[in-house]
Amino acid sequence: MTKYKVTGGDDGQSGIEFSGKRYEAGQTVEMPPKKAEWLIEIGILEVAGKAASESKIETPKAEDA
Amino acid sequence: MPTFIHGKGTKTYIDEFDLSDYFNAADSTFSVETADITSFGASSRSFLPGLQTATMGLTGLWSADTDGSDEELNALLANATSPLSTVAIQAGTIGNKAILMQSDELTYNISSPVSDVVSVSADFQATTDGTTNLTYSGQSGVQLTTGASLAFGALGNLAGVDNAASSANGGFAILHVPTNSIGGGVTTIKVQHSADDSTYADLITFSTVAASTKTSELKAVSGTVNRYIRATASTAGSSGAITYMLSFARF
Numbered sequence: 024m025t026k027y028k029v030t031g032g033d034d035g036q037s038g039i040e041f042s043g044k045r046y047e048a049g050q051t052v053e054m055p056p057k058k059a060e061w062l063i064e065i066g067i068l069e070v071a072g073k074a075a076s077e078s079k080i081e082t083p084k085a086e087d088a
Numbered sequence: 089m090p091t092f093i094h095g096k097g098t099k100t101y102i103d104e105f106d107l108s109d110y111f112n113a114a115d116s117t118f119s120v121e122t123a124d125i126t127s128f129g130a131s132s133r134s135f136l137p138g139l140q141t142a143t144m145g146l147t148g149l150w151s152a153d154t155d156g157s158d159e160e161l162n163a164l165l166a167n168a169t170s171p172l173s174t175v176a177i178q179a180g181t182i183g184n185k186a187i188l189m190q191s192d193e194l195t196y197n198i199s200s201p202v203s204d205v206v207s208v209s210a211d212f213q214a215t216t217d218g219t220t221n222l223t224y225s226g227q228s229g230v231q232l233t234t235g236a237s238l239a240f241g242a243l244g245n246l247a248g249v250d251n252a253a254s255s256a257n258g259g260f261a262i263l264h265v266p267t268n269s270i271g272g273g274v275t276t277i278k279v280q281h282s283a284d285d286s287t288y289a290d291l292i293t294f295s296t297v298a299a300s301t302k303t304s305e306l307k308a309v310s311g312t313v314n315r316y317i318r319a320t321a322s323t324a325g326s327s328g329a330i331t332y333m334l335s336f337a338r339f
Contacts (some may be wrong), residue, residue, distance in 0.1 A: 030291070030292065033311075034293070035289075037289060037290035037291075038290055039287060039290070039294065040245070040280070040288045040289075040320075041286075041287045042287075048235065058284070058286075058287055059171075061283035061314065062289055064312070065289065065311070065314070067289045086142065
């Protein structure tokens with residue numbers, strides 16, 4: 024099971040229903056990656072912590088000439 | 089042998105009104121303009137399909153009832169807001185055909201013959217009217233509700249409708265709420281889609297329906313619409329019931 028964050032989709036407010044439970048934008052849901060594939064494709068789910076880990080990646084500094 | 093459908097089960101909704109009791113025929117026509125591209129040397133004409141359009145004709149019985157055929161058809165003529173209509177064929181079963189249209193009323197006719205009942209007819213012309221994501225304003229779709237009254241405690245997910253495959257060009261939904269006695273809170277109605285009929289994601293969220301308020305709304309979306317779609321509703325209300333007809337058409 025992988026943790027995913029509900030992004031809210033295009034309008035930022037869309038949620039999902041998984042295993043009979045509702046998850047609103049901003050909440051985290053755990054589900055098998057196979058089940059999450061199409062939800063990631065339509066942009067309503069993203070791997071939890073993805074945004075945070077991306078922001079931690081430092082941009083290489085341009086070397087002084 | 090083909091399966092045929094009797095017309096007696098048809099229901100007709102315009103804006104926040106269920107006018108089924110007033111009409112006895114609904115005719116929808118979908119057409120496409122063609123440009124003649126026949127050139128010298130051809131033996132028969134060739135045409136290039138162009139813009140699509142749709143029209144609807146309603147025929148029925150005249151009535152001076154409040155919210156009846158005369159009051160509503162009169163009000164819609166030259167109305168600044170294009171009315172929303174749904175013709176539900178064999179209504180009452182989720183997944184059955186619906187014809188959804190945003191259109192302008194072009195004509196309203198009252199016929200009063202000496203030897204027959206007073207009758208009405210009206211013609212409508214579909215219009216996209218600049219509505220966001222509304223590629224086509226008249227389209228065949230599916231019914232996502234039965235149109236039956238649901239008590240405030242009985243709202244929830246309705247059955248999914250299987251399109252056999254996803255589609256890529258968006259679509260639009262029309263919501264009619266002709267009766268609503270839910271008190272104590274708003275009601276939220278959505279269209280959801282799914283790739284597996286198990287996990288569903290919100291596709292369209294309509295404006296919240298205020299307590300004891302009748303309403304109608306069209307919303308269109310672009311992009312992927314997955315294989316299954318369904319209606320879902322929830323309410324913060326604590327009493328009463330609501331009737332809503334919700335249909336969706338893919339582009």
